Amino acid sequence: MRDLxxxxxxxxxxxxxxxxxxxxxxxxxxxxxxVSMQLKKLEATVGHALLVRGARRFxxxxxxxxxxxxxxxxxxxxxxAQAALQEDEVTGLVRLGVPDDYASRYLTPVxxxxxxxxxxxxxxxxxxxSTSLIPRVARGELDLALxxxxxxxxxxxxxxxxxxxxGSPQFDVWRRHPLPVAVYEPASPGRxxxxxxxxxxxxxxxxxxxxxxxxxxIAAVESGLAVAVLTQCSxxxxxxxxxxxxxxxxxxxMEVAVYRSPASKGNSAVDSLQRMLVQTLRQPVPGPxxxxx
Numbered sequence: 196m197r198d199l200x201x202x203x204x205x206x207x208x209x210x211x212x213x214x215x216x217x218x219x220x221x222x223x224x225x226x227x228x229x230v231s232m233q234l235k236k237l238e239a240t241v242g243h244a245l246l247v248r249g250a251r252r253f254x255x256x257x258x259x260x261x262x263x264x265x266x267x268x269x270x271x272x273x274x275x276a277q278a279a280l281q282e283d284e285v286t287g288l289v290r291l292g293v294p295d296d297y298a299s300r301y302l303t304p305v306x307x308x309x310x311x312x313x314x315x316x317x318x319x320x321x322x323x324x325s326t327s328l329i330p331r332v333a334r335g336e337l338d339l340a341l342x343x344x345x346x347x348x349x350x351x352x353x354x355x356x357x358x359x360x361x362g363s364p365q366f367d368v369w370r371r372h373p374l375p376v377a378v379y380e381p382a383s384p385g386r387x388x389x390x391x392x393x394x395x396x397x398x399x400x401x402x403x404x405x406x407x408x409x410x411x412x413i414a415a416v417e418s419g420l421a422v423a424v425l426t427q428c429s430x431x432x433x434x435x436x437x438x439x440x441x442x443x444x445x446x447x448x449m450e451v452a453v454y455r456s457p458a459s460k461g462n463s464a465v466d467s468l469q470r471m472l473v474q475t476l477r478q479p480v481p482g483p484x485x486x487x488x
Contacts, residue, residue, distance in 0.1 A: 203237035214252030286315035287464035292328040292340035296429030335458035350454030358446035360437035366419030373399035377415035
């Protein structure tokens, strides 16, 4: 096997992250034909098809999924070496917003990759609900935010976060009729998902608790006041995940996206952090193993 070239890997990762050759080409400032040629060289070298065309975007083959992790690590190491040697270090302030439930689970791995490469960038972090972060980004008060998006055109989609019903194992609140429910503010996608699910079941409920904070939702459940809908990543281990066996139906997942303020255009520090968020958190669409004729 020939050596894996950095340009090949860069085109491969860009195609996975962007979902199409045209978008990948724009992201790495190459022509679409050049990206296609680099991918063909990479596949010829490894002896496997890596990407196949899905309904809307590229899908990874089994070999593509295997290579992707290595490719990201190799590109990260190259970027760290370049950052250590370059004189013009990226500097500046990035005002970043993230909901509490996404902060530790998703932001930590991004910052662990970002900090060694961009030590001259200061990050100002605000933790609020997505319903508060989205208008702040739109007004230019924040540069970037990781949000549960409220429409399909909001920001760059990264992944789908499952939603779960949460209850306390000490209280059989789910048996009550009507069901007592704790909810977020009216504009919250989580609230909408919970109430839509109950409506589809035809299950009577009453809202007994409103809170815009994750801590407030957990407190309502811990006290036996109500059941609540939480993101899967924020469900504490001491709370019980409820489901069909408790008379509770499925929930629509959250579409988690990175949303950027138009006012931050041209800010290299924001560019770097946005790119790192997408590279670290965007989940590719897996597909079956296929070979080309």
